[in-house]
Amino acid sequence: MILAHTSVDVHRALTVSPHPIGFVPTMGALHDGHASLFDVARASCATVVASIFVNALQFDQQSDLERYPRPLERDLEICREHGVDIVYVPDHETMYPSDFSTVVSVGRLGRILEGAHRPGHFDGVATVVTKLLSAVRPDVAYFGQKDLQQVAVIERLNSDLDLGVEIRTEPTVRDDDGLALSSRNVRLSETARRQALAIPRALEFARDTARSVGASPTEVSRSMYEQLTASGLKVDYAIVLDADSFQESDSITDRSVALIAATVDGVRLIDNCFLRADH
Numbered sequence: 021m022i023l024a025h026t027s028v029d030v031h032r033a034l035t036v037s038p039h040p041i042g043f044v045p046t047m048g049a050l051h052d053g054h055a056s057l058f059d060v061a062r063a064s065c066a067t068v069v070a071s072i073f074v075n076a077l078q079f080d081q082q083s084d085l086e087r088y089p090r091p092l093e094r095d096l097e098i099c100r101e102h103g104v105d106i107v108y109v110p111d112h113e114t115m116y117p118s119d120f121s122t123v124v125s126v127g128r129l130g131r132i133l134e135g136a137h138r139p140g141h142f143d144g145v146a147t148v149v150t151k152l153l154s155a156v157r158p159d160v161a162y163f164g165q166k167d168l169q170q171v172a173v174i175e176r177l178n179s180d181l182d183l184g185v186e187i188r189t190e191p192t193v194r195d196d197d198g199l200a201l202s203s204r205n206v207r208l209s210e211t212a213r214r215q216a217l218a219i220p221r222a223l224e225f226a227r228d229t230a231r232s233v234g235a236s237p238t239e240v241s242r243s244m245y246e247q248l249t250a251s252g253l254k255v256d257y258a259i260v261l262d263a264d265s266f267q268e269s270d271s272i273t274d275r276s277v278a279l280i281a282a283t284v285d286g287v288r289l290i291d292n293c294f295l296r297a298d299h
């Protein structure tokens with residue numbers, strides 16, 4: 021496994037690497053959700069590249085950035101175990117030298133939901149992903165459905181900027197109790213973790229409700245919201261949207277997705293599921 025610290029190192033390693041090149045960008049603190057992306061990439065690409073970079077630009081809270089876990093040695097071990105060929109680990113100054121001044125901003129998609137609650141978040145995501153895709157120039161890039169709005173933002177910039185990367189979205193990996201794996205879960209106390217299970221429960225409930233004849237997206241959204249607040253969570257949004265337009269629709273369709281962002285004991289969690297699919 022090759023460790024690259026600059027985009028020049030990445031280019032050098034890739035000139036002798038066979039295509040297709042699969043790429044998995046991450047912020048580290050790797051878990052089985054990230055590993056599942058490495059495995060899918062490994063199964064269909066000749067070269068697998070991962071990046072580990074805690075992108076300060078996408079954090080709206082300095083304390084969240086400071087508390088973000090950075091277990092680099094363990095992360096590299098996980099990359100090695102899952103067959104990653106090249107790991108790109110730039111530092112902040114390499115990515116953003118003092119004269120760095122470009123911002124990639126995708127418009128409405130970047131301003132709603134997560135974008136509304138975390139101002140500047142998606143500009144940070146779009147900017148770093150554009151840089152990473154430009155450095156690695158993969159054939160395929162893999163992202164988790166857990167961050168569905170993020171994937172929509174990336175699809176938008178990939179299309180708008182003619183980057184020509186195939187964007188793949190892979191299902192959310194969950195713990196046995198249903199909680200979506202997240203690098204932030206380590207910050208949950210035992211009690212908070214139990215409380216956080218209200219999120220997958222509300223999504224399951226949304227699915228069940230959506231199956232009953234005549235249920236509207238608004239009704240499903242309202243009952244998710246009520247369930248979550250009744251469980252003591254601070255809800256930023258609990259909403260059913262069309263996954264392609266990220267707009268509300270009048271009725272539930274195969275593209276209807278329920279999205280939740282809620283805070284438990286100071287830890288903000290997001291999750292989602294399609295209402296008519298098993299993920």
Ligand code: AMP
Pocket residue numbers: 045046047048052053054056057162163164165166167190191192193194200201202203
């Ligand atoms: P992060 O390190 O949080 O920036 O995530 C890196 C990638 O892993 C993103 O594409 C995430 O959507 C994806 N990811 C994070 N958690 C999960 C999960 N539980 N299941 C599947 N993919 C995930």
